[in-house]
Amino acid sequence: MPLSVLQQLQDEMLCLPGAGCSLMEMSHRDQAFIDILHDAENSIRSLLNINDDYAVLFLQGGATLQFSMIPANLIRGTDKVAQYLVTGAWGKKAVGEAKKEGNVEVIYDAKESNYNHVPKAADYQVRDDAGYLYYCSNETIQGVQFQEEPESPAGVPLICDASSDFLSRPLDIRKYGMLYACAQKNAGPAGVTVVIVRRDLIDAGQPDLPGYLNYKNHAEADSEWNTPPTFAIYALGKVARWLVDDIGGLDAMAKLNQEKSQLLYDVVDAHGDFYQGHAVDCCRSKMNVTFNLPSDELLKKFVSEASAHNLASLKGHRSVGGIRASVYNAMPLEGAQTLAKFMTDFAKKNG
Amino acid sequence: MPLSVLQQLQDEMLCLPGAGCSLMEMSHRDQAFIDILHDAENSIRSLLNINDDYAVLFLQGGATLQFSMIPANLIRGTDKVAQYLVTGAWGKKAVGEAKKEGNVEVIYDAKESNYNHVPKAADYQVRDDAGYLYYCSNETIQGVQFQEEPESPAGVPLICDASSDFLSRPLDIRKYGMLYACAQKNAGPAGVTVVIVRRDLIDAGQPDLPGYLNYKNHAEADSEWNTPPTFAIYALGKVARWLVDDIGGLDAMAKLNQEKSQLLYDVVDAHGDFYQGHAVDCCRSKMNVTFNLPSDELLKKFVSEASAHNLASLKGHRSVGGIRASVYNAMPLEGAQTLAKFMTDFAKKNG
Numbered sequence: 050m051p052l053s054v055l056q057q058l059q060d061e062m063l064c065l066p067g068a069g070c071s072l073m074e075m076s077h078r079d080q081a082f083i084d085i086l087h088d089a090e091n092s093i094r095s096l097l098n099i100n101d102d103y104a105v106l107f108l109q110g111g112a113t114l115q116f117s118m119i120p121a122n123l124i125r126g127t128d129k130v131a132q133y134l135v136t137g138a139w140g141k142k143a144v145g146e147a148k149k150e151g152n153v154e155v156i157y158d159a160k161e162s163n164y165n166h167v168p169k170a171a172d173y174q175v176r177d178d179a180g181y182l183y184y185c186s187n188e189t190i191q192g193v194q195f196q197e198e199p200e201s202p203a204g205v206p207l208i209c210d211a212s213s214d215f216l217s218r219p220l221d222i223r224k225y226g227m228l229y230a231c232a233q234k235n236a237g238p239a240g241v242t243v244v245i246v247r248r249d250l251i252d253a254g255q256p257d258l259p260g261y262l263n264y265k266n267h268a269e270a271d272s273e274w275n276t277p278p279t280f281a282i283y284a285l286g287k288v289a290r291w292l293v294d295d296i297g298g299l300d301a302m303a304k305l306n307q308e309k310s311q312l313l314y315d316v317v318d319a320h321g322d323f324y325q326g327h328a329v330d331c332c333r334s335k336m337n338v339t340f341n342l343p344s345d346e347l348l349k350k351f352v353s354e355a356s357a358h359n360l361a362s363l364k365g366h367r368s369v370g371g372i373r374a375s376v377y378n379a380m381p382l383e384g385a386q387t388l389a390k391f392m393t394d395f396a397k398k399n400g
Numbered sequence: 401m402p403l404s405v406l407q408q409l410q411d412e413m414l415c416l417p418g419a420g421c422s423l424m425e426m427s428h429r430d431q432a433f434i435d436i437l438h439d440a441e442n443s444i445r446s447l448l449n450i451n452d453d454y455a456v457l458f459l460q461g462g463a464t465l466q467f468s469m470i471p472a473n474l475i476r477g478t479d480k481v482a483q484y485l486v487t488g489a490w491g492k493k494a495v496g497e498a499k500k501e502g503n504v505e506v507i508y509d510a511k512e513s514n515y516n517h518v519p520k521a522a523d524y525q526v527r528d529d530a531g532y533l534y535y536c537s538n539e540t541i542q543g544v545q546f547q548e549e550p551e552s553p554a555g556v557p558l559i560c561d562a563s564s565d566f567l568s569r570p571l572d573i574r575k576y577g578m579l580y581a582c583a584q585k586n587a588g589p590a591g592v593t594v595v596i597v598r599r600d601l602i603d604a605g606q607p608d609l610p611g612y613l614n615y616k617n618h619a620e621a622d623s624e625w626n627t628p629p630t631f632a633i634y635a636l637g638k639v640a641r642w643l644v645d646d647i648g649g650l651d652a653m654a655k656l657n658q659e660k661s662q663l664l665y666d667v668v669d670a671h672g673d674f675y676q677g678h679a680v681d682c683c684r685s686k687m688n689v690t691f692n693l694p695s696d697e698l699l700k701k702f703v704s705e706a707s708a709h710n711l712a713s714l715k716g717h718r719s720v721g722g723i724r725a726s727v728y729n730a731m732p733l734e735g736a737q738t739l740a741k742f743m744t745d746f747a748k749k750n751g
């Protein structure tokens with residue numbers, strides 16, 4: 050999270066301005082909290098230009114619970130087929146949960162190329178009567194990102210797991226039936242998941258669903274069907290406001306993220322016999338820059354020397370290894386510059 | 401939350417001692433966070449004397465998701481019957497969710513006396529082969545509390561919603577198959593629910609359950625099956641440590657809570673023709689003191705004058721009206737004294 054946001058959280062911890070007490074001591078039914086929740090919602094609406102055809106919900110359970118909620122609401126108990134594009138680990142997990150709920154078809158799986166790219170529209174065929182088309186816009190672990198939305202036939206809702214690139218760039222929400230993201234990458238602390246869902250899809254949930262899993266309950270109660278994660282929503286609201294006020298919106302944010310990631314990809318490309326980038330050029334993520342080193346020894350050395358330079362969290366995900374440098378919204382340009390310089394020096398010394 | 405805990409959260413917001421960064425910037429896989437999670441778990445284990453026969457899980461979705469998870473894990477797909485004691489609004493909601501998952505019998509419902517008491521063992525009969533016996537130890541809205549556990553036949557797991565009296569008094573965990581509580585009343589911020597569950601019950605969840613709803617996933621991954629609500633767990637750990645170090649454990653906490661609630665009940669009893677206590681004597685809650693006033697006008701006047709004395713959140717739950725004074729762990733004795741004095745003065749002036 051941006052330092053200025055952390056500072057606000059600190060300043061307001063004992064006493065929220067205007068409220069006379071800490072947010073932690075407030076009931077979620079207090080008007081002061083309801084105002085905070087609506088502020089957070091409105092900032093997101095304004096950043097992404099979301100009109101009232103969509104609900105904006107704040108839920109618990111992480112992106113992972115959405116893997117189940119989506120098919121449980123949209124295909125459970127029907128003979129509809131949900132179609133999935135799998136471009137990395139998170140899409141694959143989503144398929145695993147969806148299969149428990151109904152008919153699922155994986156219409157594209159980038160497994161054979163070790164998840165180093167995303168498909169073009171010509172690479173897959175969506176049924177006209179599909180329940181929905183699902184994809185993950187940015188595969189956090191592999192570092193591959195869709196540069197634009199997949200194509201979905203009219204009448205087939207497009208559903209996107211945007212957990213790791215939410216609020217990192219502008220998008221046209223009208224292309225989506227639903228877009229969701231856990232907050233902990235770009236938007237706030239762990240513990241809240243933002244679900245933006247077209248209202249006609251909300252009605253699909255059947256009354257025999259576990260109540261918490263039914264979007265209708267949350268939408269009708271304005272995310273207060275049960276106690277929402279109040280502090281996480283409050284912090285997320287601060288981050289959204291920082292994007293509006295300090296960064297100047299998502300065009301500006303996207304430009305900065307482009308710049309940060311390009312600094313790193315440039316080093317990878319300049320030392321192409323030393324660093325092996327994972328994603329093919331067209332699909333490189335502007336959030337997670339993934340590459341490998343010539344040997345396990347050099348990989349270890351890279352991580353440990355980086356850490357001595359205060360560059361932490363560079364180890365790739367357990368499941369794939371290598372290096373993953375994440376340049377989420379909160380990382381300032383200087384952070385990427387420092388890392389780029391370290392990478393150049395390291396390649397020169399060890400290449 | 402106790403002021404000293406809020407102060408620690410404030411002090412550590414920008415930089416967690418020893419970690420070199422804010423908790424908010426940390427991955428849930430960082431050892432520093434895993435240590436925090438284990439600390440929180442260990443404090444709870446030590447406060448309640450919980451041995452390794454039980455897992456202690458930190459989940460999202462609130463107590464409400466447990467209403468579904470419990471029957472989904474323990475009776476879905478079987479012909480077992482789950483039996484419920486209903487002593488207020490929360491038990492009733494739990495029944496509603498359980499019925500979606502399997503066979504449910506309400507073997508006691510205090511509805512006819514407007515939920516003003518809890519049953520004695522002679523008032524209900526538990527089947528020897530019941531899937532489990534469920535109750536809510538403290539009905540937050542009605543202010544009725546079990547003074548001791550219901551009796552359950554050997555082999556029938558006792559399951560307790562302790563959301564509003566968790567960590568308020570000692571208990572013998574060995575009497576329970578499972579005890580759970582959302583944190584926001586006594587134990588921390590909204591956004592985390594503590595589930596203490598005997599390990600043999602964890603194995604009951606079937607693989608076709610939505611993954612997030614399966615206790616096995618969370619238990620095997622030590623509450624890191626997916627990203628846990630890191631800040632809420634951290635804050636909860638601080639509250640648990642405050643109970644151990646500053647309060648001196650749950651015997652001391654229970655004594656203080658008894659004292660606080662008694663101050664208020666004494667005023668109710670001293671002005672018995674003015675204040676109408678809701679719960680019958682033997683079942684009065686030590687967390688939520690509920691009573692009514694002679695008229696709607698006096699009720700409104702009470703709330704508004706109290707609020708001018710800085711006594712907030714006294715309005716009863718929308719569904720029952722009247723007054724509910726909550727004296728959760730974090731409320732100091734002085735708070736209860738101030739309220740008691742206000743109540744006495746108000747009764748004298750308006751009685």
Ligand SMILES: Cc1ncc(COP(=O)(O)O)c(C=O)c1O
Pocket residue numbers: 110111112113114139185187188189210211212213231626627628
């Ligand atoms: C793209 C993506 N989807 C889903 C998840 C899972 O989110 P959670 O751990 O909150 O369930 C993550 C990351 O953690 C992610 O990066």
Ligand SMILES: Cc1ncc(COP(=O)(O)O)c(C=O)c1O
Pocket residue numbers: 275276277461462463464465490536538539540541561562563564582
């Ligand atoms: C006894 C009890 N059970 C369940 C709940 C529901 O908890 P949540 O809102 O976290 O789902 C509450 C209170 O909010 C409660 O007091």
Ligand SMILES: [Mg+2]
Pocket residue numbers: 108109110111112231232239240241242460
């Ligand atoms: Mg979440």
Ligand SMILES: [Mg+2]
Pocket residue numbers: 090105271
């Ligand atoms: Mg709304």
Ligand SMILES: [Mg+2]
Pocket residue numbers: 109459460461462463582583590591592593
């Ligand atoms: Mg919770």
Ligand SMILES: [Mg+2]
Pocket residue numbers: 441456622
């Ligand atoms: Mg453990």
